[in-house]
Amino acid sequence: MLGAVLHAPGDIRVEEREDPRILAPTDAIIRLSATCVCGSDLWPYRGIETVTEPRSMGHEYVGIVEDIGSDVRTVRPGQFVIGSFFASDNTCEICRAGYQTSCVHRQGVGSAQAQYMRVPLADGTLVATADMPSDDLIPSLLTASDVLGTGWFGAVAAQVGPGKTVTVVGDGAVGLLGVLAARQLGAERIIAMSRHEPRQKLALEYGATDIVTERGDEGVARIKDLTNGLGAHSVIEAVGTQESMMQAIRATRPGGHVGYVGVAHDVHLPGHELFFSHVHLHGGPAPVRRFLPELIELVQNRTLDPGRVFDLSLPLTQTADAYRAMDERRAIKVLLHP
Amino acid sequence: MLGAVLHAPGDIRVEEREDPRILAPTDAIIRLSATCVCGSDLWPYRGIETVTEPRSMGHEYVGIVEDIGSDVRTVRPGQFVIGSFFASDNTCEICRAGYQTSCVHRQGVGSAQAQYMRVPLADGTLVATADMPSDDLIPSLLTASDVLGTGWFGAVAAQVGPGKTVTVVGDGAVGLLGVLAARQLGAERIIAMSRHEPRQKLALEYGATDIVTERGDEGVARIKDLTNGLGAHSVIEAVGTQESMMQAIRATRPGGHVGYVGVAHDVHLPGHELFFSHVHLHGGPAPVRRFLPELIELVQNRTLDPGRVFDLSLPLTQTADAYRAMDERRAIKVLLHP
Numbered sequence: 007m008l009g010a011v012l013h014a015p016g017d018i019r020v021e022e023r024e025d026p027r028i029l030a031p032t033d034a035i036i037r038l039s040a041t042c043v044c045g046s047d048l049w050p051y052r053g054i055e056t057v058t059e060p061r062s063m064g065h066e067y068v069g070i071v072e073d074i075g076s077d078v079r080t081v082r083p084g085q086f087v088i089g090s091f092f093a094s095d096n097t098c099e100i101c102r103a104g105y106q107t108s109c110v111h112r113q114g115v116g117s118a119q120a121q122y123m124r125v126p127l128a129d130g131t132l133v134a135t136a137d138m139p140s141d142d143l144i145p146s147l148l149t150a151s152d153v154l155g156t157g158w159f160g161a162v163a164a165q166v167g168p169g170k171t172v173t174v175v176g177d178g179a180v181g182l183l184g185v186l187a188a189r190q191l192g193a194e195r196i197i198a199m200s201r202h203e204p205r206q207k208l209a210l211e212y213g214a215t216d217i218v219t220e221r222g223d224e225g226v227a228r229i230k231d232l233t234n235g236l237g238a239h240s241v242i243e244a245v246g247t248q249e250s251m252m253q254a255i256r257a258t259r260p261g262g263h264v265g266y267v268g269v270a271h272d273v274h275l276p277g278h279e280l281f282f283s284h285v286h287l288h289g290g291p292a293p294v295r296r297f298l299p300e301l302i303e304l305v306q307n308r309t310l311d312p313g314r315v316f317d318l319s320l321p322l323t324q325t326a327d328a329y330r331a332m333d334e335r336r337a338i339k340v341l342l343h344p
Numbered sequence: 345m346l347g348a349v350l351h352a353p354g355d356i357r358v359e360e361r362e363d364p365r366i367l368a369p370t371d372a373i374i375r376l377s378a379t380c381v382c383g384s385d386l387w388p389y390r391g392i393e394t395v396t397e398p399r400s401m402g403h404e405y406v407g408i409v410e411d412i413g414s415d416v417r418t419v420r421p422g423q424f425v426i427g428s429f430f431a432s433d434n435t436c437e438i439c440r441a442g443y444q445t446s447c448v449h450r451q452g453v454g455s456a457q458a459q460y461m462r463v464p465l466a467d468g469t470l471v472a473t474a475d476m477p478s479d480d481l482i483p484s485l486l487t488a489s490d491v492l493g494t495g496w497f498g499a500v501a502a503q504v505g506p507g508k509t510v511t512v513v514g515d516g517a518v519g520l521l522g523v524l525a526a527r528q529l530g531a532e533r534i535i536a537m538s539r540h541e542p543r544q545k546l547a548l549e550y551g552a553t554d555i556v557t558e559r560g561d562e563g564v565a566r567i568k569d570l571t572n573g574l575g576a577h578s579v580i581e582a583v584g585t586q587e588s589m590m591q592a593i594r595a596t597r598p599g600g601h602v603g604y605v606g607v608a609h610d611v612h613l614p615g616h617e618l619f620f621s622h623v624h625l626h627g628g629p630a631p632v633r634r635f636l637p638e639l640i641e642l643v644q645n646r647t648l649d650p651g652r653v654f655d656l657s658l659p660l661t662q663t664a665d666a667y668r669a670m671d672e673r674r675a676i677k678v679l680l681h682p
Contacts, residue, residue: 099572099574100574100597100598100599103597103598103599104599105598105599105622107622108598108599108620108622110573110574234437235448236437236438236448246615246619248615251615259438260438260441260443260446260628261438261441261442261443261446266619269616269619270615270616270618270619271615271616272615273614273615273616274612274613274614274615275612275613275615275618276611276612277584277586277589277608277609277610277611277612277613278607278608278609278611280608280613280625280628281584281604281607281608281627281628281629282446282628282629283628284443284445284446284628284629285626286624286625286626287618287624287625287626288623288624288625289619290598290618290619290620290621290622291619291620291622
């Protein structure tokens with residue numbers, strides 16, 4: 007089969023690779039219907055995360071179950087499934103509390119930019135749709151595998167709800183779907199921080215009521231201006247840098263909530279400022295599995311259209327073009343057809 | 345009148361000072377019935393916070409209203425009152441959300457280690473008791489002014505409740521009252537981290553079910569041992585150092601809550617570890633005012649006996665001895681009789 011391998015920063019190739027096999031009786035093999043490139047894939051692609059050996063890439067997936075191990079009970083060959091980027095048993099105490107990405111038996115799921123992939127702990131990780139979804143829903147279902155679930159978790163962690171003013175820091179796919187989540191969760195006002203016109207446009211279509219183009223201290227000042235000097239009730243942080251985290255914390259009112267879902271790189275939070283900020287801080291790798299049944303339902307009944315974050319679709323063989331388009335910010339998010 | 349003034353690290357003196365006067369129509373003057381030394385007073389006393397000029401000390405107080413400004417409506421001369429260490433209007437949006445220590449009109453309250461003191465924003469800051477409390481309740485009522493309210497906020501911020509396993513980092517007065525708060529809020533199990541026998545004893549009497557004497561990584565490993573390897577649901581951090589904060593975060597299970605109330609000094613939280621810890625983080629200067637009516641009631645009906653944290657009482661004139669006893673950890677907390 008074909009699969010994408012990162013050999014060095016900037017050097018991603020689609021190569022012939024061995025087909026994945028069932029290794030544990032709890033595994034499933036799926037044939038991918040669609041996969042995509044994640045903002046977090048750009049960290050090693052840009053060399054910010056070290057690449058010491060060839061690395062098969064991708065962790066977002068939807069597809070058809072091809073084979074299952076002898077212990078798998080809840081999915082069967084032929085079903086259309088969606089899963090999270092971390093495999094979880096979905097039965098341990100941590101999973102039951104809704105934190106499947108910290109499952110005590112957590113395993114990474116990888117090599118999704120390929121034609122076939124192995125998913126460990128299939129019963130706990132995958133959710134099958136009731137029937138075969140129509141083709142036009144596949145991009146939206148694919149977002150539920152990561153970016154929609156992550157934006158949603160950011161909104162939930164930020165305690166978004168009716169009557170709340172929400173700020174979203176970051177205009178990548180996760181930030182944009184944070185806007186969509188905030189609208190769906192009933193936010194009264196949604197301020198999107200973005201300086202890129204196509205992204206501003208999608209943010210507005212997804213429910214943003216205000217756009218702030220300033221960043222850093224100026225961005226914070228603008229949020230304060232828009233909120234009687236107090237700051238937002240809820241801020242979704244979807245970048246993961248020191249600047250974006252501090253912008254999120256400072257844009258939140260005392261007693262408000264920051265939901266942070268951008269993977270933190272070289273971030274150090276000053277304790278004294280955090281203490282006096284009086285904010286709630288919660289985030290981390292989104293427990294997408296918690297939200298999958300609800301998000302699949304909202305996509306299938308066409309309440310949500312998160313698939314619009316894919317503004318470019320390419321065949322898997324053009325994965326290198328897909329990374330380049332995202333790296334150069336020419337595309338928000340690129341879907342790959344295996 | 346007499347009042348305590350810190351001239352330099354280690355040099356605290358009780359001196360004749362000018363009586364406080366009404367400066368704003370929202371002020372009240374109170375004659376102190378009791379005051380005390382706070383763990384946070386030790387930061388400048390130890391020179392960890394810089395002392396550049398003589399500084400009048402103290403921010404915990406109960407007393408009798410002596411005089412009020414022309415705009416004060418809710419308290420009157422002769423009443424027994426308790427207030428917070430920050431003055432608040434108790435009417436702004438932030439106060440109404442329960443964050444009075446971040447009130448938009450917040451003012452510091454100081455000079456409480458004295459015979460008389462001025463309290464700004466008296467209507468929003470002070471709570472009067474229904475009648476004159478008996479003398480034996482005064483120490484417990486005094487704790488409501490800061491340490492009880494702070495331990496309580498730590499427990500509330502850590503989402504302590506029935507069925508929860510709670511860990512308390514710090515065995516000062518705030519940590520001990522965090523234990524008491526956790527018991528009152530229905531925690532199933534309360535693990536106090538302490539290596540000082542008299543404090544362990546009080547922790548057990550306040551409801552701790554387990555004592556852990558180890559600190560740092562070993563302390564975290566002990567908490568994991570006691571919680572099926574998962575960590576506590578709720579951790580109250582009542583110290584404010586890098587070590588204690590990391591101990592609190594690492595002792596919390598994914599999805600659990602850290603309530604931090606130790607004033608953070610030289611703390612920097614590593615973003616990447618925090619991200620993957622999956623904890624909720626909330627804390628800051630306790631909005632004592634939010635809890636005062638409830639805590640006064642619990643003290644007056646003798647449900648809570650937080651005054652036991654005072655294991656030494658001295659006349660105000662011996663304030664220097666009081667600081668020394670706390671600095672040398674000979675006393676948990678020292679009450680001063682003005």
